[in-house]
Amino acid sequence: MTISAERESEVAYPDPTPPHAGGIQGWTSRPGWLSQHLGTAIVGAVAGYLIGHWLGNVIASGYNYVANSGVNAIANTGGLLLGALGWLIGIGALNYPLAKMVGMEPAPEQETTSWTRYFRYTADHKVVGLQYVIGVLLFLFTGGLLAMAIRTELLSPTSHVFGPGTYISIVSEHGTMMMMMATSAVVGPLGNWLVPIMIGARRTAFPRIEAFSFWIFSAGYLVILTALPYGGFPTGWTGYAPLQTQASGGMMSYLVGFALIGSGMMAAGFNLAVTIVNYRAPGMTWSRVPIFVWSILATCALLTLATPTLVAAGLFGILDHTAQTAFYVNEHGGSSYLWENLFWFFGHPEVYIMALPGFGIVGEILPVFTRKPLFAYKVAAAGMVGVALLSFFVWQHHLFQSGINPDMRPLFMLTTELISIPTGFIFLVGMGTLYKAKIRFEVPMLFALALFFNFLIGGVTGVFLSDVPVNVTVHGGFFVLSHFHYTIMGGLIFALFGGLYFWLPKMTGKTMNKKLGQIHFWMMFIFFNLTFFPMFIIGLLGQPRRVFEYQQNLQALNDFSSVSAFILGSSFLVFIANFAWSIFIKPTPAPPNPWNSLGLEWQTASPVPYYNFERIPVVLTDPYRYGEEGAPPVADLGEELVGAGAGPRAGTSTGETSATSAE
Amino acid sequence: MTDTAPTPSAHQPAGPPSAEPRHFWRMFAIWIVLSAILDPLFYFLVGPHVPPGTMTSSAAENQLDFNILFVIALPVILAVWVYLGYSIIMWRASRKDAPEPVGGEAARTNLRVQTAWITVTSVIVLFLAGFGTYELIQNYGAGGGQGPNPIWKPTASHxxxxxxxxxxxxxxxxxxxxxxxxxxxxxxxxxxxxxxxxxxxxxxxxxxxxxxxxxxxxxxxxxxxxxxxxxxxxxxxxxxxxxxxxxxxxxxxxxxxxxxxxxxxxxxxxxxxxxxxxxxLPPFAWTYVPDANGAGGGYYNNTVDPYSPSEVYGARQPAS
Amino acid sequence: MTDTTTTPAYSETPEEREFELRASIGSYWTGGRLFIGMFTFLLASEAFAYFYLRSSNSGQLWRPRNVTAPTGIGWSIYAVVLVSSVLVIYGQWRMRRGSVIDWEVAGWTAVLGGLVALGLQIWQLTQLPFYPGSSGYASCFIGWAVMNIMMLFGATFWIETVLARSLRLRKVAADDGPVQLGGSPQAQIFRANVSACTYFWGFVAVASTLFWVMFYLI
Structure with missing residues (x-):
């Protein structure tokens, strides 16, 4: 059932004060049924929601505009915010901050192998990673069901399955959920689980912030789901302003949900960035860091710095609805362009938040299945940093036709096209690695190769979109829709599944069924392309996004796309069956290094111990020295070398142990 | 996302030249033949029918722009596909007597390949940006909205x-x-x-x-x-x-x-x-401010004081 | 490759202990700066909104009749925040020179200052001479007030936890000398925390100055 069912639960602590505990056994989490877990979180969320909603009604029921409209945005917002707060209190996220106020530091967490730890607020990054796996998949499949609904409606240009209000709610909910999910899709599950192990750390820098990121991410999931019972929202995932101001009900779920998800993104990115900078094992120099860690570092920089803009934009939107400010109301001194600019200033870096981790995963998978070193490692790392930097300077390409001043247009066309240079490095890396390789077509490798196929189409069509004259035809149509599904689904989601097939044996200790994996891959790959490639043509032939009525002559293409989409959707059932069968029902124990990888994460014990490494490893080289006679192992994991204090980093850091170096 | 041609060529010295087939030239030949066939096919057969057609000046120019982009993009796509397909067929592990890959410094990095790649991508991208800018300006904004103060205005008298x-x-x-x-x-x-x-x-x-x-x-x-x-x-x-x-x-x-x-x-x-x-109707104006209870959606009601002075029926004269 | 089915107990060598300590101190340093970076982008969004609405002045409604938020309260908030920041920075300077009690007094005064500023900020929201949606300035002011509450709450919470920790550490680790000066791992990590917190208070002072100028002077 869990990672280490067969593991000894008896653990001895020879040292009563692990380093980060601070020596004060002030606050411990209670074990057992009475302690805090998912159940108390749900109770807290319900209680918080009821209190918040009641409070909002008390505050605002006397207001004219509330009494007349029948919708009380203050009660909605209060309910959602206090509900999220109750969720956090219920799971125990606030225990630590409150204990800190009286000066206590937490006792080291009791190591447990009980399955209940997956339902708790835990400082173990491996547990948080697996919580994220389930959370992200749940998010993805919910959004996927909505996509099926959209394709059902588009089967016919004129006769409708849903009313226009239901349809627009489904479209908006699908887009918003998928975007929320995709921002954490890799950083959450694989980033949290793998990064500390890949850099040879025993823990992350701020484990409670990490746990916080997951639980607020899950709160965001619940909040965005409440949009449907509130009557949905009509703005799509972009939430453009006058429509946003006009809408009510589910709109608050969108704004509060994005603010919560944004906080989770910042927390996750913050923790991992600090961990990567500070907790690299001795010898893990920047030129030896695995490429996946580089991609996560670049992503975390974007997560921490771009997301506050989203939170601010969401805050302004919430204030517009509750405090009746006029940030986005043109008639009252606000501006609808303000939302567009703030949203896309976050929104474009977000696109790379979704792309970069996929590149990192592929960069890890390729060398293992080609038995060759990663080609042009430094170019790849530089490319990721370059993409991260440039992504802050391209946002206005979303506003080419919006009526902002046109003089910036050539500049943003240039920066947008420039960003394809560092993005293209991933192809240099991939193709160089494939050269004269010995390719094993295991399931993860299939997904990695598919990324190159899909992302090529997504990337090249991106150049079309960045060209202002062509943009006139393709902006806001199915062409751009297909483009970003090719980059996000064809890139990130393919990479995510490749990564799951690749690392789940290590994460869970169970082997995924290869045959089912191959069926899943081929269904997903073929029908992904059959679903979305026709949409380029549909878009060029003049179908705008988010419509429920379209030209008669496009029905054949739309139906083809819809039927493919249904098969694409059912390919995920194969994955779910494989996951349930291989992990829970008939688990087959996985060997500790099934792919014969040189990566550090495969070298530690399997199942991975609570503290990851028996000794902090001393990294000797980068993990890509395949096909090389006499290459050293990636790291020394034994006691003898650590005792000798080897490794350049350990050597230098011990030298500067003075009291003032804390500054 | 560019011409892959240089990638394998620089690797060539790494393998024993006598035993190895000349991978680069094979791929290059496939690629050049495919591109030489498909590019003109697209440009002359599909190109004239590419949306948005030629009904207006901006449509014609944008169609041309799309076709030029496509003619450049197609060889790039083909290059990657040819390379991927060739690698999958030639370098799969299941092939009989597949040689063990050679690691080491030569397989990790290659200055010539990397420089060539960056140069080629940069040239393509800069050319496209330049070409797009030229089309945008020469074509008076290419039919896109230029905001209230357009800077690329047509010179027509009427x-x-x-x-x-x-x-x-x-x-x-x-x-x-x-x-x-x-x-x-x-x-x-x-x-x-x-x-x-x-x-x-x-x-x-x-x-x-x-x-x-x-x-x-x-x-x-x-x-x-x-x-x-x-x-x-x-x-x-x-x-x-x-x-x-x-x-x-x-x-x-x-x-x-x-x-x-x-x-x-x-x-x-x-x-x-x-x-x-x-x-x-409201007198003609470039923009209109609807009444707060009208087309604005009735969000702000006007019983609350103080309120904005712009809540008037009808249009206001252009600010310019 | 370690292929074990039983996990050995967690233990640390002295080198590992040293490594963890360095990493911990480094995390406070990096984390403190990154936290400031995050807040910078948050406040920059507010500043962007301010200048964007000011320059677009849609409907001539950026700031009709030059309305201003209550200046007396506004200036008081700014003064209290500035004094608290200076106290925190001065306190840390004193602590490094060995005067622990000075730091504690300065710190607790700053906590008080933070709470007073928070209270004033909330009170100011009830005293506004304009309706929140009446102009661009009014909207931006409400936005800033909310962000200011978040920022002051964060800064006050942080310095309070550091002070509470120092009180508790004094009881626990007294044999190591005063924790603010000692060389024990706890003391070093504690000082890294103090340093990051002080840095953040400096940031609060700079941000408050900028927004004070934006909302009350220009």
């Missing part, structure tokens, strides 16, 4: 202004040079430079005249200007391409480009027949 007003969920059109009458039919004269002034009464819409290759967001209280010159007669579709709420999907209508004389008589005729309506 420009017909047409106002496009988006509201939930229809487009209406006003012809200021014909007394500012309002109609739901977009009729345009042929061989005329037209300035579309796009604005909105409520939320953001986007005026997309598909065959004319015009796209400009309709923002409340913003006069978004887009230019084109009509060339051919015919009907065209207008769709809203920015999500504007419930009936966004049903927000479309059709327009027509007619000969100049026919347009003139239609416009004068309509001006006369709608004169009674026009008197009831």
């Amino acid at each position: 420009i017909l202004p047409v106002q496009v007003i988006g509201q939930q969920w229809k487009f209406t059109y006003r012809y200021p040079t014909y007394g500012g009458f309002e109609t739901q039919q977009l009729i345009l004269p042929a061989d005329t430079t037209i300035a579309f002034h796009v604005t909105s009464l409520d939320v953001i819409h986007s005026f997309w005249a598909y065959q004319l290759s015009i796209k400009a967001d309709a923002n409340p209280q913003v006069d978004n200007v887009a230019y084109t010159t009509t060339r051919q007669l015919g009907r065209f579709t207008v769709r809203c391409s920015e999500l504007c709420g419930l009936w966004h999907g049903a927000m479309y209508n059709f327009g027509q480009v007619v000969p100049k004389a026919q347009f003139d008589s239609w416009a004068r005729q309509t001006e006369l027949t709608t004169a009674a309506n026009t008197r009831l």
